[in-house]
Amino acid sequence: MAWPMDVENAWHRVPRWSRRPVARSQALLTLGLAGDVLAAYTTPGQFVKVRTPAGDAFFALANQPGSALELLVKEGGAVADWLLQAPEGTPLDVTAPQGAGFRVTDLSEGTAPLLCATGSGIAPVRPLMSALVALKLRPTLLYGGRFLEELAFLPELRAYQERGQAEVRVFVSQGELADRHARGWLVDALQPGAFPYERTVAFLCGVPAMVKQATSRLTELGVPPERIRLNF
Numbered sequence: 001m002a003w004p005m006d007v008e009n010a011w012h013r014v015p016r017w018s019r020r021p022v023a024r025s026q027a028l029l030t031l032g033l034a035g036d037v038l039a040a041y042t043t044p045g046q047f048v049k050v051r052t053p054a055g056d057a058f059f060a061l062a063n064q065p066g067s068a069l070e071l072l073v074k075e076g077g078a079v080a081d082w083l084l085q086a087p088e089g090t091p092l093d094v095t096a097p098q099g100a101g102f103r104v105t106d107l108s109e110g111t112a113p114l115l116c117a118t119g120s121g122i123a124p125v126r127p128l129m130s131a132l133v134a135l136k137l138r139p140t141l142l143y144g145g146r147f148l149e150e151l152a153f154l155p156e157l158r159a160y161q162e163r164g165q166a167e168v169r170v171f172v173s174q175g176e177l178a179d180r181h182a183r184g185w186l187v188d189a190l191q192p193g194a195f196p197y198e199r200t201v202a203f204l205c206g207v208p209a210m211v212k213q214a215t216s217r218l219t220e221l222g223v224p225p226e227r228i229r230l231n232f
Contacts, residue, residue, distance in 0.1 A: 010095060010096065011051060011093040011094070011095065012033065012037050012093060012094055012095070012096065013091065013092075013093050014031050014032060014033060014091070014092050014093065014094055015032050015033075016032035016089050017029055017030060017031045017032055017088060017089060017092070018030050018032075018088050018089075019073075019083075019084070019088055022072070022152045022153060023149065023150050023151060023152040023153075023154075024147070024149040024150050025074060025075035025076075025150065026072060026073065026074045026075070026120070026150070026152050027072075027073050027083075027084055028062065028070055028071070028072055028073075028152075029070065029071045029073055029083060030068050030069070030070050031068065031069040031070070031071070031094065032068070033068075033069055033094070036096065037069075037094075037096045037097070038068075038069065040096040040097045040098075041061055041065050041066075041069065041097035042065050042097075042101075043065065043100065043101030043102065043103075043104075044061075044064070044065070044101055044102050044104075044124055044125075044127035044128040044130075044131050044231075045060065045099065045100070045101030045102035045124045045128065045205075045231030045232075046060070046061055046097040046098060046099045046100075046101040046124075046231070047059060047060045047061060047097065047098060047099050047124075047231070047232070048061065048069070048071070048094045048095050048096070048097055048098065049094065049095045049098075050071070050079060050083070050092060050093070050094050051092065051093040051094070052079050052082045052083065052086075052092050053082065054078040054079050054081070054082035055078050055079050056079065057077065057078075057079035057080065059071040059072070059073065059123070060072075060120075060121075060123040060124040060205070060231065061097060061123070061124065061127070062122075062123040062124070062126050062127065062153075063126075063127060064127045064130050064131070065127070069094075069097070071083075071123070072120050072122070072123035072126075072152055073120075074119065074120040099231065099232050100231075100232070101124070101231055102124065102128050102203050102229055102231050103229060104128070104131060104132065104135070107132075107135065107137060107201060109136075109137075110199055111137055111199060111201055112137075112140070112195065112196045112199040112200045112201070113132050113137050113138075113139035113140070113200075113201055113202075113203065114139070114140050114142070114195055114200050114201070114202045114203070115128065115129065115132075115139055115140065115141040115142065115202075115203045116142045116186055116187075116202065116203070116204045116205075116206070116210065116211075116214050117141065117142070117143050117144070117204075117205050117206050118143075118144045118145060118186065118206030118207050118210045119145055119150070119206055119207060120152070120206075121205035121206030121207070121210075122143060122151070122152055122153060122157075122205075122206075123152075123205075124205055124231050125141070125143075125203065125205055126153050126156075126157070128203060129141060129157065129160065129166065132166075133160055133165045133166060138164075138165060138166055138167070139166050139167075140166065140167040140168075140169070140195065141157060141166060141167070141168045141169065142169050142171065142186040142189055143157065143168065143169070143170050143171070143186070144170070144171040144172070144173070144185060144186035144206075144210070145171075145172055145173075146172065146173050146174045147172060147174055148170075148172050148176070151170065151172075154170070169186075169189060171185060171186045171188075171189070173185065185210075186210065186214075187210060187213045187214050187217055190214060190217040190218060190221065192221060197218070197221045197222050197223050198222065200218070200223050200227065201227045201229065202214070202218050202223060202227065202228045202229065203229050203230075203231075204228065204229070204230055205230065205231055211230065215228055
């Protein structure tokens with residue numbers, strides 16, 4: 001996931017935080033912040049910058065606006081590894097939530113939201129899914145990764161499908177398969193006639209290669225650029 005480089009930082013000390021595992025080599029951090037910092041988070045897809053003794057890094061917010069700020073942290077990189085290993089509550093700083101996030105205010109009945117996420121890119125897609133379900137738009141999520149064990153929030157996301165509120169399709173490139181999962185890459189699902197592209201608004205988040213390939217494929221299938229959306 002690429003991040004903007006010109007963010008103006010105003011640091012806020014996190015008075016307390018906790019951590020729980022959500023997938024292999026991944027944990028969800030819950031930050032004990034309130035007031036103006038919490039109120040600045042209004043739209044799924046916004047992000048914060050985290051400052052630790054190991055350095056600074058950007059993280060997309062994984063919670064719904066109005067609830068405690070949550071970060072999905074995946075092993076790899078100095079800051080992520082520090083967050084996964086430091087004792088809970090060790091001092092760290094964050095900026096207020098920033099960025100425009102995923103634009104959904106122009107969606108209307110008949111829109112066919114298509115969400116494409118890989119790896120930790122599921123973090124901002126998690127609250128986006130909740131927002132779209134609340135709008136009764138029945139999104140389709142294409143969720144990919146290397147191994148099934150590395151896919152965070154999968155039971156929670158599957159629950160939307162079980163309630164008839166969304167469709168969730170999972171793709172893994174390595175490891176064993178389970179029921180309702182496919183081998184391969186999520187971009188391979190973007191085929192002519194597979195989705196109502198004339199009504200599709202696509203939201204992409206994940207590794208740059210997936211975002212680039214999905215954007216190219218969706219454009220070829222007739223989805224205009226203004227209906228292919230990133231969270232920054």
